[in-house]
Amino acid sequence: xxxxxxxxLTVDYPTSRGTIRAVEDISFSLRKGxxxxxxxxxxxxxxxxxxxxxxxxxxxxxxxxxxxxxxxxDILKLPEDEMRFIRGRKAAYIFQDPxxxxxxxxxIGAHFVELIRTHEPSTGKEEAFERSKTVVENLGILSERxxxxxxxxxxxxxxxxxxGLAIALNPGLVIADEPTTALDVIVQAKIxxxxxxxxxxxxxxxxxxxxxxxxxxERCDRIIVMYAGRIFEYATSTEIHKTSKHPYTQGxxxxxxxxxxxxxxxxxxxxxxxxxxxxPKGCRFWPRCSxxxxxxxxxxxxxxxxxxxxFVRCFLYGEEGVRVExxxxx
Amino acid sequence: xxxxxxxxxxxxxxxxxxxxxxxxxxxLEQLFTRExxxxxxxxxxxxxxxSGxxxxxxxxxxxxxxxxxxVIVRLLEPTSGKIxxxxxxxxxxxxxxxxLLRRRMQMIFQDPYAxxxxxxxxxxxxxxxxxxxxLAKGEEKRKAVLDVLDKVGLTPPEQFINLHPHQLSGGQxxxxxxxxxxxxxxxxxxxxxxxxxxxxxxxxxxxDLMLSFRKELGLTYLFITHDLAVAKYISNRIAIMxxxxxxxxxxxxxxxxxxxxxxxxxxxxxxxVPNPKRERKRIELTGEIPSAIDIPTxxxxxxxxxxxxxxxxxxxxxxIEVEKDHFVACHLMK
Amino acid sequence: xxxxxxxxSILARxxxxxxxxxxxxxSGWMVILGIIIVTAMVVxxxxxxxxxxxxxxxxxxxxxxxxxxxxxxxxxxxxxxDMLSRILCGGSIMLQVSALSVLVCFLIGVxxxxxSSYVGGIFDKVSSxxxDAIYAFPGLVIAIAISAMLGRGVVNMALSIAVVYIPSYFRVVxxxxxxxxxxxxxxxARGIGAKWxxxxxxxxFPNVIPSIVVVATINxxxxxxxxxxxxxxxxxxxxxxxxxxxxLTSGWQYLSSGAWWIITFPGLMVILLALGFTLxxxxxxxxLNPKLQR
Numbered sequence: 001x002x003x004x005x006x007x008x009l010t011v012d013y014p015t016s017r018g019t020i021r022a023v024e025d026i027s028f029s030l031r032k033g034x035x036x037x038x039x040x041x042x043x044x045x046x047x048x049x050x051x052x053x054x055x056x057x058x059x060x061x062x063x064x065x066x067x068x069x070x071x072x073x074d075i076l077k078l079p080e081d082e083m084r085f086i087r088g089r090k091a092a093y094i095f096q097d098p099x100x101x102x103x104x105x106x107x108i109g110a111h112f113v114e115l116i117r118t119h120e121p122s123t124g125k126e127e128a129f130e131r132s133k134t135v136v137e138n139l140g141i142l143s144e145r146x147x148x149x150x151x152x153x154x155x156x157x158x159x160x161x162x163x164g165l166a167i168a169l170n171p172g173l174v175i176a177d178e179p180t181t182a183l184d185v186i187v188q189a190k191i192x193x194x195x196x197x198x199x200x201x202x203x204x205x206x207x208x209x210x211x212x213x214x215x216x217x218e219r220c221d222r223i224i225v226m227y228a229g230r231i232f233e234y235a236t237s238t239e240i241h242k243t244s245k246h247p248y249t250q251g252x253x254x255x256x257x258x259x260x261x262x263x264x265x266x267x268x269x270x271x272x273x274x275x276x277x278x279x280p281k282g283c284r285f286w287p288r289c290s291x292x293x294x295x296x297x298x299x300x301x302x303x304x305x306x307x308x309x310x311f312v313r314c315f316l317y318g319e320e321g322v323r324v325e326x327x328x329x330x
Numbered sequence: 331x332x333x334x335x336x337x338x339x340x341x342x343x344x345x346x347x348x349x350x351x352x353x354x355x356x357x358l359e360q361l362f363t364r365e366x367x368x369x370x371x372x373x374x375x376x377x378x379x380x381s382g383x384x385x386x387x388x389x390x391x392x393x394x395x396x397x398x399x400x401v402i403v404r405l406l407e408p409t410s411g412k413i414x415x416x417x418x419x420x421x422x423x424x425x426x427x428x429x430l431l432r433r434r435m436q437m438i439f440q441d442p443y444a445x446x447x448x449x450x451x452x453x454x455x456x457x458x459x460x461x462x463x464x465l466a467k468g469e470e471k472r473k474a475v476l477d478v479l480d481k482v483g484l485t486p487p488e489q490f491i492n493l494h495p496h497q498l499s500g501g502q503x504x505x506x507x508x509x510x511x512x513x514x515x516x517x518x519x520x521x522x523x524x525x526x527x528x529x530x531x532x533x534x535x536x537x538d539l540m541l542s543f544r545k546e547l548g549l550t551y552l553f554i555t556h557d558l559a560v561a562k563y564i565s566n567r568i569a570i571m572x573x574x575x576x577x578x579x580x581x582x583x584x585x586x587x588x589x590x591x592x593x594x595x596x597x598x599x600x601x602x603v604p605n606p607k608r609e610r611k612r613i614e615l616t617g618e619i620p621s622a623i624d625i626p627t628x629x630x631x632x633x634x635x636x637x638x639x640x641x642x643x644x645x646x647x648x649x650i651e652v653e654k655d656h657f658v659a660c661h662l663m664k
Numbered sequence: 665x666x667x668x669x670x671x672x673s674i675l676a677r678x679x680x681x682x683x684x685x686x687x688x689x690x691s692g693w694m695v696i697l698g699i700i701i702v703t704a705m706v707v708x709x710x711x712x713x714x715x716x717x718x719x720x721x722x723x724x725x726x727x728x729x730x731x732x733x734x735x736x737x738x739x740x741x742x743x744x745x746d747m748l749s750r751i752l753c754g755g756s757i758m759l760q761v762s763a764l765s766v767l768v769c770f771l772i773g774v775x776x777x778x779x780s781s782y783v784g785g786i787f788d789k790v791s792s793x794x795x796d797a798i799y800a801f802p803g804l805v806i807a808i809a810i811s812a813m814l815g816r817g818v819v820n821m822a823l824s825i826a827v828v829y830i831p832s833y834f835r836v837v838x839x840x841x842x843x844x845x846x847x848x849x850x851x852x853a854r855g856i857g858a859k860w861x862x863x864x865x866x867x868x869f870p871n872v873i874p875s876i877v878v879v880a881t882i883n884x885x886x887x888x889x890x891x892x893x894x895x896x897x898x899x900x901x902x903x904x905x906x907x908x909x910x911x912l913t914s915g916w917q918y919l920s921s922g923a924w925w926i927i928t929f930p931g932l933m934v935i936l937l938a939l940g941f942t943l944x945x946x947x948x949x950x951x952l953n954p955k956l957q958r
Contacts, residue, residue, distance in 0.1 A: 016687055220606075256559070432857030
């Protein structure tokens with residue numbers, strides 16, 4: 001029984017210049033304790049997808065289709081006050097910018113205490129405080145600092161506090177949206193290690209959203225590669241690393257500098273991400289794809305299972321396209 | 331050994347460069363305390379860049395690399411030290427002379443959304459340097475602009491010439507910024523994190539453009555980045571900065587094959603590698619980067635270093651050539 | 665560019681610009697409504713004297729304070745003058761004064777603000793001090809004081825109103841320049857070797873213009889009301905020229921005797937004109953600000 005099940009999710013943003021379909025027909029599932037990486041560039045829809053899972057899509061975004069089941073409950077059908085119960089307790093979200101997400105006039109301890117007592121009103125002040133101290137210690141922050149204010153902490157520490165707030169109630173699912181983008185590489189590694197260790201302690205499932213494919217490959221069990229609101233590839237990280245199928249995924253992998261390789265030849269993906277107000281007809285990627293065929297300009301491919309739980313959306317696979325033997329460039 | 335290569339001349343030489351920013355004091359502090367405290371962004375840095383090479387200043391935020399870049403092109407005034415460009419001392423230059431210097435040294439900025447004037451068309455922005463320095467006007471200027479826009483891949487250039495920045499994507503804007511910086515055919519370009527704010531799939535294009543311009547125009551680059559993976563791809567030599575000082579400086583290959591400074595080693599071990607199977611041997615660093623106002627005594631890295639000795643907290647290590655063309659500032663290197 | 669080319673390019677940008685306003689939500693409609701009102705008022709002012717049914721200055725002793733009727737749709741004044749004709753002819757003074765004062769404000773306040781904030785230093789400190797001092801006074805008080813010094817007439821009225829509003833331009837321009845000065849594209853302009861005045865006029869100023877337009881329209885609205893106020897207390901134009909402000913003054917005296925039409929119609933015109941400009945200003949402000957934030 002999967003912890004999270006998303007089916008045919010579609011999210012639109014109506015704007016004065018037209019409607020942007022940020023996320024289209026997305027389906028996937030997540031089991032307890034698993035890590036899923038959402039990889040994509042700007043406009044891919046990965047952040048919108050993450051926010052949809054806890055129904056926090058910003059105005060004017062609207063979820064127009066699909067279902068999202070957390071522990072078998074379709075949260076899209078819940079009234080708002082029941083949804084608030086889900087947020088924080090069953091599913092938690094770590095926002096991108098830790099600088100502005102904390103209340104500057106509240107002590108760190110107070111953040112935690114308020115969180116615990118809001119969701120578990122029967123908890124006494126003492127007990128809530130003790131629990132807060134435990135969480136803070138697990139974050140690698142000295143427990144004396146529980147009485148400090150947010151501005152007394154550095155960016156990396158604040159991000160840890162954000163993570164702490166997300167896991168304090170032991171939710172089954174945590175969604176981390178670009179948790180390390182604003183941070184330096186050493187702090188970044190520490191934060192990701194922290195997420196990993198907390199995940200093991202509390203047994204949480206994690207959705208990691210990032211444009212940095214290196215982090216996703218390193219840390220996630222399964223990966224969804226998104227482009228212009230669609231899933232282009234969905235497989236385990238090992239599969240994607242060794243045998244990626246979609247030309248976009250391959251293009252991405254070939255454009256990431258890898259410090260472990262010497263004499264790396266980086267290849268660029270020509271063109272730019274599409275204008276979401278007027279995306280290309282057919283496969284959204286065809287203008288930039290070196291394998292684009294006639295059918296790609298006309299029809300959008302379906303998501304196909306190519307074995308080993310590996311899904312691709314590309315006419316190069318399946319019966320409609322032509323199976324092509326390709327040499328993998330390393 | 332017979333050297334078939336000409337000795338490369340130094341196009342830029344920086345000697346004991348310092349840039350301090352005074353810290354704003356509150357009114358009460360101004361009344362009661364005499365001493366000024368400074369943010370020591372760049373705290374005595376010495377290096378030279380050889381003609382035709384790509385020299386990278388790398389490090390985490392706050393290390394001073396961006397400030398150093400701006401001081402070298404004189405967008406900021408140095409607090410002390412010397413800057414030599416093409417053999418001439420440019421440290422004390424003012425006003426008009428600095429303006430003329432801009433023909434030879436240019437800068438590319440990090441944020442493509444902020445470095446272009448929203449009210450200027452692409453063609454005007456790219457052609458403006460030619461106009462300022464009186465190098466071309468009218469039809470000649472237009473031709474030059476079309477030519478360089480074509481070279482950076484904004485084709486057809488006639489179409490892009492009339493667009494405004496908000497009509498372009500981040501990657502396209504950065505190409506415009508690149509075009510603007512090379513149109514004068516300068517000898518030296520400082521590129522401050524030119525690809526950090528661009529989508530991953532587009533980074534290679536920009537980097538490749540920079541490399542091809544280097545070939546075509548004989549450019550020298552000072553490349554500033556926090557991303558060592560990109561540094562590995564593009565650089566000839568790399569200098570790692572920490573809290574205003576260079577801690578290690580060497581050829582690119584040496585840095586990755588044989589990193590000597592403990593900070594460099596920790597930095598390299600923290601870089602994510604796109605390989606799920608790989609076992610990471612991460613070097614843990616305690617603490618965080620201290621503030622540049624309150625710099626630790628002795629070696630500024632010592633509070634976080636697992637190899638520290640007593641000497642490290644007392645005396646500041648000098649940048650010494652430990653191996654051929656490999657400089658390290660650490661007391662443990664003997 | 666030749667004159668025809670300029671006219672054509674302005675029109676070419678105007679029409680798509682106006683139609684695009686309809687798509688920008690309530691703020692866009694505010695601007696359009698404001699433009700319609702102002703244009704209508706200007707047209708009335710320009711062609712008014714041609715279509716006025718009676719001579720607005722002609723007095724008729726036996727027709728004083730007649731209520732609105734078929735012959736005099738807006739009634740007559742205390743001197744027997746036709747209100748409708750006075751309304752049709754009375755706008756020009758007001759518009760002239762306001763337009764002139766806005767122009768003077770713009771020509772003095774904007775350059776001063778630009779230079780002061782860009783140059784900084786002592787000059788900036790002193791200018792800001794002086795400007796703030798003027799700003800601290802209630803507008804009408806200053807206008808009255810200066811108007812009393814200068815005397816009557818359109819130009820003098822315009823000047824006294826201008827002094828009141830120069831600080832607004834100065835402050836808005838200054839705050840914009842101070843923030844734009846720090847932006848990367850200004851630094852980039854220095855990086856390519858631009859001289860300071862090039863940077864100021866081609867990089868800073870064009871990005872300040874949107875906020876100036878907003879100030880100018882609100883200024884216009886305010887100037888109209890101040891001009892009416894000045895005329896109301898008798899510091900405005902001479903008696904024989906038909907003027908809405910003058911009629912406000914005279915209308916006020918006769919309100920209690922029941923002759924409501926003498927003050928109401930000019931009052932409505934003044935309000936309408938001020939409203940038109942305010943709608944444009946507020947609408948533009950809303951349209952421009954969200955874009956700036958993004």
